[in-house]
Amino acid sequence: MTRAGTSGWSDFESSEIAPGASLHIRQESRRKTSRLRVSWIHNMGPDAAQNCLVPSCLMRGSRSFPSLREISRRSEELWGLGIGGSIDRAGQLQIVTINAEFAEDSRLPGGETLLSDAVEFIREVILQPHLVEGCFDEDTVSSEVSQHRRCIEGRFDDKRSWAMQRCIEETCHGEPWRFHEYGTIESLEQATAESVTADWKKSIGSAPMHVHFSGEARSDSLTEILLPLFDGHDQKTATLADRFPRKGAGEVRELEEHFHGQQANLVISFRTSTGHGDPLQESMMIASGVIGGFPHSRLFTQVREKQSLCYSVNSLFDGSSGLLLVNAGIDGDTATRTRESILEQIDVVKRGEFSAEEFQMTLDAWDSRLRMTQDSPASLAEFDLVSRLVGRDPTIDGLRERVSCVTRDGVIEAANRLETDLIYLLSPEDDQREDVQ
Amino acid sequence: MTWIGEEIILENATLGERVVERTHASGATVAFCRKPGYLRRYACFSTRFGSVDDRYRINGGPEVLLPDGVAHFLEHKMFEGPEEDAFVQFSRMGASANAFTSFVGTTYLFSCVDGFFPCLDHLVRFVQQPHFTTENVEKEKGIIGQEIRMYADNPGWRVYFNLLAGLYKNHPVAKDIAGTEQTIAGITPQMLDRCWSTFYHPSNMILLAVADEDQETFFEAAGRLLSEQDLGPAPAVEKILTEEPAAPAQQQVRQQMQVGRSKVLLGWKDLHPGIGGRDLMRKELVTEVMLECVFGQSGPLFEELYRKDLIDDSFATSYQIHSDVGHSATGGDSADPDRLIDVIREEVGNIRKVGIDPVDIERQRRSAIGYLLRAFNSLDHIAGSYCGTRFLDGDPFEVVDLLAEITTKEVEERLQEHLIPDQMSSSIVTS
Missing domain, CATH: 3.30.830.10 (Metalloenzyme, LuxS/M16 peptidase-like)
Known part of the structure; x- marks a missing residue:
């Protein structure tokens, strides 16, 4: 590659x-x-x-x-x-x-x-x-x-x-x-x-x-x-607010809300204490990828494929807020089991018990994704603009270079920064069933 | 002999696209579209086996009736290999893979930047090597069950499938592509094996690449891969079509579910048994131009509905062909679905009395060229358009010539014959 x-x-x-x-x-x-x-x-x-x-x-x-x-x-x-x-x-x-x-x-x-x-x-x-x-x-x-x-x-x-x-x-x-x-x-x-x-x-x-x-x-x-x-732009530009500091997690909280429907949605938020401008930012991107960013990731292969607990499951890291979110569409009855299974996979990554191949596949998948972006002017413009706004180098090749320098130890270090903040469950009411006429 | 018959070249100067198509000795259609300068490479392997193919017989034998959701279930299971999931091998090569099942076909695809040919090897091999076991089939039922529930909670999906249930009385197009948790419960490895043998024969499939690669290297690789496995002669499969009356099954289907915004769709049913190729594409294009003149943002109706706060930006219209049936659908989110239906019904009646202004049709011709230029930037669109039209024996680029050919009279006639109250059904999802 x-x-x-x-x-x-x-x-x-x-x-x-x-x-x-x-x-x-x-x-x-x-x-x-x-x-x-x-x-x-x-x-x-x-x-x-x-x-x-x-x-x-x-x-x-x-x-x-x-x-x-x-x-x-x-x-x-x-x-x-x-x-x-x-x-x-x-x-x-x-x-x-x-x-x-x-x-x-x-x-x-x-x-x-x-x-x-x-x-x-x-x-x-x-x-x-x-x-x-x-x-x-x-x-x-x-x-x-x-x-x-x-x-x-x-x-x-x-x-x-x-x-x-x-x-x-x-x-x-x-x-x-x-x-x-x-x-x-x-x-x-x-x-x-x-x-x-x-x-x-x-x-x-x-x-x-x-x-x-x-x-x-x-x-x-x-x-x-x-x-x-x-033509309409004058010389006095409004100032944007200073960057808000990223917070760490407090005590782990749980919240359940209900709706009339069939499938429960489980979302777990983690504080990462990293993000744009932090040396561990790219390592956290790769850690999120090893956890749940791709079909080879642990959440897909273990929680979905081995345990059949869900259809959709993934993780997403936001470098601005420093939040990493894991979400899964599940049967409400298996919420506890799914939650344990997700947290277990994150512990596996924290302990460094992921293979060299999983690590390499994640680096390659990210590199491939970034290169594909170059075929899409809309995605490139978005990347350029967002990069300028969050203080990131606006070149794709710059990010590719930084991602290529991520090490396995860096991923383990990043994963160990994950602190669970909130376990949120949107679950169906017990008494509902769809009503079609 | 690797290739049989004549090479076919499909091309269009306005769109600046060209597809070279050959027929492999196995019967597979193999096609190549070069996209110079694009970093992303795309390939797909598609079979004409979708959710509507629920009844068939082989060699005049007994009729086979499949439970709803089999084609989609098979798509899921094809990724499972004896050693590992096919997805993982794609990931190892830096590629991303996916698959989808539609009403009329199932498509497996990958996209990558490097290593196109190893990925192509993997695509062709995994789709030709099923691995069904009782254990892995049972395991998949839980995953697909969650997928079914996910769509059951999606009001946009529900309003669409409820419209199909309102339009079609007998036709399998009205059934959810993934089936239900009940219908997939009875699926067995043996059933999947039979479906694969019947519908995944190369003669029923298209292998297409849209990539900045060398054309002859692609055909050499595709020819070699398709020659690796001799699946024997193509089975004589007779798909049994379900007779469908012209009138809609129900005037309206309503569903109550917890939604942020109510959804509504109006549909006009259409049957076209026995039409294919250029005739069907012409009918599709004439219908689309007519619908744009009636419901498009530049027409009188859209602005009136928007000002009355009956529709929003989500309001859209399309004409869809599925096998031997089709329909026009229009709608979106609405604050007052019942009133929207009444107003559209009345206004369509008025438009039918007045007819369509030829100036509007000319503007739509021009606009459609711009739309096509935008769409054909996309590798995925080229692949979808090519496979979709080839499944119907059409030419994906002929639309440009047809745009120039269609007449005001045709568009006007289509308005009069198609948008009639007797062919209409509606679907509402509301809290």
Whole structure:
């Protein structure tokens, strides 16, 4: 297995357009489409929901295309340009984004060109929304509040993800990791046409801003085409909060909640006392991989395959919060047995009783995963942005190099930092059965 | 002789893609699509054995009826080898592997960066070497039981399968792909062995690579691997189709479960026995363009429903073909599923009276080219599109020519014949 050579594909070339506003360009000739990502960064907090309304209100109409229908028609005319908003997080920061993807000029029939028109359209959507007397239309805001409320309520429908979020909320009282990037319904209800307009102005004016472009176009002419995207950004950039310190675990706690359903979801949170910027960060990534990141990992081969205790089981390490979460979809009656089995596998890794092959397979799987990322401009842009926000070297090859230096002893040391914090179980009520008519 | 018949080349200049296809002496279809510059390599080995293939006979013998969930169960068990799980060997080679069972097929796949050919060896060999024991089959029932429960708690999955139950009276497409805990309880190693012998013969399979590798090296490796095992002549398998009436089985299926957001789907049933290849692809494309004109975000209906707060971003529409049946489905999350159904029913009636504006169709043609360019960036999409269309005797790239060919009249006729109340059913999942 070849590892830690360079992948041969370039990273983004970055330039600061104004204080707090950066343009990242990556030339990409293998694909048929260009990708553009415009992101604004905010501190994560209880009011995160209000920021979520900005991209959704922008998608409801611009000056020249003043309705959702007109925006959609224009997208279709631009050879099916895909455009939409998204909300993500990087640790304690919320990332609000407008994403777009459109055909490369070289692929269009009849020598048509698209790049300039596409960027101009995206610029108008972001900087010249359809406003009524200087504000977003009240009906639009009220409808987007209602839409986002359902989005927050709908998080419950993905039980695994819901159980993991509940576990984080209960583990991290008083820490920013507990907030969901969609925010809360309580803060959403404070939104008005005026407040969302103010949030939009604040975002485009002073929030730290990153534009990522990946496509065929050459950077000299491209920069000129992309610069108008920064038109609204002023010189005073909002400051982001200092990095919140990572905590250790206290006493092991247990929490069980119930729902009407069939399968229980077990989530165990561990404090790792490591993360971005810590020398053991990559060792913890590999430790998590040996425990439950892959089909060769111990949770899959032992808890699922040998003991048939679950279908889905894995572990996930977050370098921002320093939390490692293990989750499994199980029969509620086997919760105690599954929990013991999971903790036993973690003890095996702590004692170093995993094979040299398990260790090597995990290194190789991580290396392979990182190299595959280079085929996806969307993943590369996300990696680049998140890396910059959490203070990590934003090159894939840099991370590959650090991962390749992880030793077996480092994995054992990292595993021994795992402290169980909360054992959370979302389990079905005893008396329920589905009711289909 | 390794290869039989003529080499087939499928290609399209607009998409910039080309697939070379050969038939191996065993009967297997082997295909290669080169993706220059991509680091990721992808290969899949697919069989035309999915959840709808529940009745068949061999050589005119007695009819065999399989319990629901067998194809999916077999997919799980193929990964188990006498020494170790096939997944582990892929991991050893730095590759990631997976498999999925659909209504009409089962696909085993891997992706890797290095070591493509050793991974290809492993893929072909493990799919051709079943290892079923009473112990490992019984053990799998617990794992799949948890998978079934996981989907039972997924309201998006439930609203979809309840719609199928509303649309189809007899057809096995209405049944969950994984079966139920009851139907899989009776599965035995012998049953899996018979299914494997019947449906995993190379003549029923496609081996495809989408990779930046040398084409001839791939065909040489694939030819050698498929020649390693002589499985004899292909069994004369007659899949028995289930007769399905044109009318939906039920007008509506409602399920109560604890959800954050209510879900709703409306479906229009479609039958197309005896149609395949280009004709079926044309029908699919005409239907998709029609649905986009009626339900798409640039149409009048979407904005009205959105403004009335009856739908959100999750609202989507698709046309799906499964074996000899198909259906259009539209819907998503809704604050008021019953009202949404009423409004859509009424508005579709109005649109049928007014017809579709030819300008909308022209815009959809242009938009579809952009969509295809985006989609064909993806190795997985190329593989899915190739296998899906080849299973139906179609050409994955022909869609570009068909887009230019289809007429306003065809789209209009499709609207009038397909979106009719008599063919409609709906499904609601709500708290």
